[in-house]
Amino acid sequence: MVNLILLVSILLVSFAVGYVLILRVPPLLHTPLMSMTNAVSGVTVLGALLLFVTRRTSFEMALGLAAVVCATFNVVGGFAITERMLKLFKRRERSP
Amino acid sequence: MNAPGRLVVDLAIILLLIVGVALFRSPRRARAGNLIAAFALLCAALLAFYHEQFFALAAVLIALSVGAAVGYCVAMKVDMVRIPSMVAFQNGAGGLAACLVAFVEMSGEAASLSAANIVGGVLAIAFGGVTFSGSMIATSKLSGVLRQTPVKLPGHSILLAGLAVAAVVFGVLSGLSAPASTALLLGLIAVTLVVGVVFSIRIGGAVMPVLISFLNAGTGLAAAFCGVVIQNRFLIVCGALVGASGSILTLAMCRAMNRNLAKVLAGLDARLADVSESFFHTESAPASEPDDDRSPLDRAAEAMKDAGSVIIVPGYGMALAQAQFDVVKLARELEEAGKEVCFAIHPVAGRMPGHMNVLLAEADVDYEMLHQMDEINPRFKETDLAIVVGACDVVNPAAINVEGTPISGMPILHVHEASHIVVCNLDEKPGYSGVDNPLYQNPRAILLFDDARATIGQLSEALAAASGEAGGGE
Structure with a gap:
């Protein structure tokens, strides 16, 4: 029960911080x-x-590996594309 | 490392992540913010390798490298018009990962799950499943694999409600069966996947920014619930952060369209009966000053030459015509001719929140020239010329003047207040909302209906000719 309260409060606090x-x-x-x-x-x-x-069955391992591929695709791709976009935001020197 | 030590390290990484997000307040620091957030996640992953012993380490490392390599290569290649589709796809991948992790954790032999873990696990599977299939529909719509228009099935709302009830039933049943039965969990996954599809297909076109933001929040929450099931602080914090961000963007997009979130998601926005039709119905061609026998292009050139201040209003039509580079070139030529030039950006211009800013930034616009709606609207009154490029609903004065249309009450850019208006749209058809645009009947409007790229090119030439004449004549 203590654990549940702790986890839910972490969730709520992070949500609030993120919101602000x-x-x-x-x-x-x-x-x-x-x-x-x-x-x-x-x-x-x-x-x-x-x-x-933990030791897993091979079916669970297959799903786990699929999850690893998907999640790294999301993380690496997401940060890379953000970096590409933010590089585009620049202030131009006023030149003729 | 002992438990308090681990907590301190974890908190340090979380703090790093928060600093990264906080840096997004300014365009100059956002890039550092992104890299810091990426670094924080990298630290968290390395820490996991440091603390734990993995089975099948080689396979795990290969999976990591494959995901990273594919993710990186795809992200480097995609062009900026397709960013929304790409973000939706990545979002779906994240949702799928959360769903899979929770499923393995719940169905595994270990089964020493507390009530909190079980609730978290069921929610993670549900959110993960819905956001995965929903994002796949969104990405297919945005990339043109599926048609963008909303698809409405017979009894759509009832179907969706029924599916939602089924998902809840499967969720509760699998929660009660300890250890959770694999069959029930698979049933839950199947139902949530269908929910995602049915939910997303009836949203389309200009409402896509709402859908994408909503799915973004959903994946965040899926990750957070996944953190509850495996009792990992990082997942909870990161997931909740993303959930907050997605929620804010979802509400901002709804506000920008003056729509209630529930109605958007229920597909009620899809073209109400067009009560405005009789109001705008005119037999005549768009009004042009009858005593003016010059071509619209000549009049537009004249207006450009005489203008001291110009606001350019781009819409998604500009992106479709791939005209952003030409538009920026024209903006520069206007600036060189001594005029004050800036861009007015509507929050829902494009297919995801803030999309238009990225498209113009790619075309090398100084971001200080990009003005958001609330900031620029008071300035239209004092502006000599507004140039609309591929935007319709977001400049439609019917949103202000006419009651009962689908866009009534939606905040728009006050283009109609400028002294002259040049409209470079493909045709005079209404925008996505289906509401005719009275701007086209405005006597101060000069209508150049054609491919935006061609039109903008002609305007550039006309401007060069006009300033050439002026220079030669004086």
Whole structure:
């Protein structure tokens, strides 16, 4: 029970912190913001990795490996695409 | 490492992530923010390798490399118009991963799951399943594999409600059977996958930004619930953060369309009976000043030449015509001719929140020239010329003047207040909402209906000719 309360409070606090931080992101950056947070949601890769800490049947291993591939695709692709986008946002020197 | 030590390290990584997100407040620092967030996740992954012994380590490492390599290569190749489709696809991959992890954890032999774990697991499977199939539909719509228009099945809402009830039943049953029965969990997955499809197919076109934001939030929550089932702080924190961000963007998009989230998701926005039809119905061709026998292009050139201040209003039509580079070139030429030029961006222009900003940034616009709606609207009154490129609903004054249309009450860019308006749209058909645009009847509007790229090119030439004449004549 203590554990449940702890986990739920972590969830609520993080949601609140995220809410406050992200309200202040200007609309100019909403697309990169979404693609970055999308990459962060690939944090499930940790969950997928931790499946392999216990011995698994081969069926479970196959699913676990699929989860690892999907989640790393999400994380790496998400951060890479965000980096590409943010590189485009620049201030131009006023030249003729 | 002992437990308090681990907690400190975990908190440090979480703090790093929060700093990364906080840096998104300014375009100059966002890039550092992104890299810091990426670094935080990398640390978390390395830490897992440091603390734990993995079975089948080689296979795990191969899976990691494959996912990373494919993810990187695809991300490097995709062009900016297709970003929304790509983000939806990645989002789906994340949802699938959460669903799979929770499924393995729940169905495994270990089965020492507490009530909290079970609830988290069922929710993770459900959210993961819905966001996976929903994102796949979204990405297919955005990439043109499926048609963009909403698909409405007979009894759509009832079907969806029935499926949702089925999902809840499967969820509760598998939660009660300990250890959870694999068959019930598979049933839950199957139902949630169908829910995702049925839910997403009736959303389309200009409402896509809402769907994508919503799915983004869903994947975040799936990851957070996945964290509850495996009792991992990182997953919970990161997932909740993404959930918060997705929720904010979803609400912002709804606000920008003056729509209620529930109605958007229930597909009620899809073209109400068009009460405005009789209001706007006109037999005549778009009004042009009858005593003016010059071509619209000449009049547009004149308006450009005389203007001191110009606001360019791009819409998704510009992206479809691939005209952004030409538009930016024109903006530069106008600036060189001594005019004050800026861009007005509507929050839902494009296919995901803020998409238009990225498209213009790619075309090398200084981001200080990109002005968001609330900031620019008061300035249209004092502006000599507004150039609309491929935008219709977001500049449709019927949203302000006419009651009862699908866009009534939606905040728009006040283009109609500018002294002159040049409209470079493909045709005079209504936008996605299906509401005719009275802007086309405005006597101050100069209509150039054609492919935006061609039109903008002609405007560039006309401007060069006009300033050439002016220079030569004086």
